[in-house]
Amino acid sequence: MIWFFVLSYVLLSVSLYFIFQKCGEAGWKGLVPGYNFLVWGKLVGRKPTHAIFLLLPIVNIFIYAGLAVDMARSFGKLKFYHSALAVLFAPFYFLYLGTNKQDKYEGPILPKEREYRQKLHDTRNQERQHKKLLAENPYKKSGIREWAEAIIFAVFAAAFIRMFLIEAYVIPTSSMEGSMLVGDFLFVSKPSYGLRMPQTVAMVPLLHNRIPMLNTESYLEKPKLKYKRLRAFEGIDHNDPVVFNYPEGDSVFIFPKRTWSIYDSRRGSIPPPFSTMIGTGQVPMVTRPMDKMDHYIKRCIGLPGDSLQIRNRQVFINGKAGANPRFLQYMYQVYNPSGAGINSQDFSDWGISEEDQLQGVGGGSASMMLILNNEQKSKLKAMDKNIVIEPIDMSRTQNRLFPYDTAHFGTWDLDNYGPIYIPKKGVTINLKPESIAMYRRVIGKYEGNQFEERNGKFYVNGKETTRYTFKQNYYWMMGDNRHNSEDSRYWGFVPEDHVVGKPLLIWFSLKEGSLAKGINWRRIFMSAGNR
Structure with a gap:
């Protein structure tokens, strides 16, 4: 990709050499990095400072596209396909304009366009002359073209912002x-x-x-x-x-x-x-x-x-209990020993979504399986002090x-898990049969090595080893x-x-x-x- 951009820039500079000559500028100016864009801006009617925006990432893409279109228009190329060629294939299109004897530079397009708009403004009370100027307007675009250009610009602007x-x-x-x-x-x-x-x-x-x-x-x-x-x-x-x-x-x-x-x-x-x-x-x-x-x-x-x-649901980092998010949720069995139904009318307002209601909800059920945070548990208890909220045993998640x-x-299960070491770039670990399952995918898939295990021995890219150094953070x-x-x-x-x-x-x-x-x-x- 670097070579692609370098080659594209070289071709663009060569094309500017020829097009500058046709515009009355010295051709060598098209070969000087940076300076060629200042001259380019002047030839289409932009201030030299306009080229500064080419230094801003993402913005420079649209500035470049605008300069390319205006250069084509300065040669009288006002059609939609002319603009498309100028943006997509600038080096080749500019080389064609610079070497084709039939195409002539007509001067900076932007001052001409501003001058024409001023004439339209000045003749707005002179109906006959104003209509004539409108009918002969060389810069007028059809409604379809206006919409097409607006949509294309919006899509590409949104795509670059998103990217x-x-x-x-x-x-x-x-x-x-x-x-x-x-x-x-x-x-x-x-x-x-x-x-x-x-x-x-x-x-x-x-x-x-x-x-x-x-x-x-x-x-x-x-x-x-x-x-x-x-x-x-x-x-x-x-x-x-x-x-x-x-x-x-x-x-x-x-x-x-x-x-x-x-x-x-x-x-x-x-x-x-x-x-x-x-x-x-x-x-x-x-x-x-x-x-x-x-x-x-x-x-x-x-x-x-x-x-x-993880010990009894609490996460420990480097031996110390980690801070828990405010809305931490777990699965509970909720029931009323008296047999009275549990009112679920306010569940949605409390943030207990349908996805959190796993079992027994509806019809005044006295037993439910719900996913709750501490605030939701408190609201349930406040509704009826007899309600019992018991944690669900997660031992069923073992082996999964x-x-x-x-x-x-x-x-290991969801509530009692580890300990594990999280790989850090540059850290070397010993490869052992009892822990290799933890890092097998890291070594072979994420870090692009050929990893093999044969007869209790480990091979990385064909070489036997008992140690491995991580290439990136995890x-x-x-x-x-x-x-x-x-x-x-x-x-x-x-x-x-x-x-x-x-x-x-x-x-x-x-x-x-x-x-x-x-x-x-x-x-x-x-x-x-x-x-």
Whole structure:
């Protein structure tokens, strides 16, 4: 890509050499980096300071496009396709204009256009002359062209803002309730944790990975650029919410309401009828590059180099109890020993969504299974002091969690997990049979090595070794809804190169993701940071 830009700039400079000569300027000026753009601006009627905007990322793309269009127009090329050629193929089109004897430079277009508009303004009370000027207006555009140019500009402006600055996301599941609710629409800052430059370049603008209704991917996997991240404005801290690409999302089976990975299938964790459809080949597997994997949002619980353990629901970082989010949720059995029904009328107002109501809700049931935070528990108890709220035993989740090694980690469950070491760039670990399951995917998949295990020995890129040094940082992500969140406890570490951005603001919110249920007015313009 660097060579592509260098070659493009060289070709552009050569074309400016010829076009400057035709415009009455010395050709060598077109070959001088920076100065050539100052002269270019003058030739179309811009002030020299206009070229300063070319130094601003993203803005410079639109400034360049404007200069290219105005240069073509200064040669009397006023059609839509002339503008398109100037923007998309400037070096070749300018070379054609500079060497074709039939095309003449007509002078800076912008002063001429301003002069013509002034004439129209001055003759507005002279009907006959005004109509004549309107009819002969060489700069007039048809309504269709006006709309086409406006739409193209809007789409590309939005695409560049989405790609480099801020992107909008919607919360689809309850894994982060009640900090972030189903139906919350977020603005996410991409430069905050370091802007990750685009890797997939051939795509449909404004779509992430699927084209609606067509049921197909919205991009081409090739050409593909190498991973590159710019300097971060801030680091990721404990309990920061983070948007990232789903680490196991490289090979997936796509269903209407959710996506399963091939790793889910291999572990036997996909329930029927989805597993049956996959097994019979009814649903094809889709491979995705890293930046086109599904987006997840979780809270960063563990940082690179941390030792993390969960004991009786409490997370410990490096041996010390970590701070808990305000709206931390767990699954409870709620019942009334007297047999009286539990009134669920206010559940929605309390933030207990339909997704949080797992069993026994409705019809005045005396026993329910609910996902609750401490505030919701207090409201239930205040409603009837006889109500009992008991934690659900999570031992049933044993043998289902990362790193899927029942011989060494088979007693771990959602509430009692670890300890684990979170990989940090530059740190070297000893490779052992009893812990290799924890880092097998890190070494082989995330860090691009050929990793093999033979006869109890480890081979990295064909060489036997007992040690490994991590090439990048990793994070441990968990949802605030601790019993209903597919997070690092299920699929492991999140590599630094999968990090997308930082949630900033909730700009709109629908109750439980449904317009029919109303708008969460109190959540609009609420911060999406730590809560």
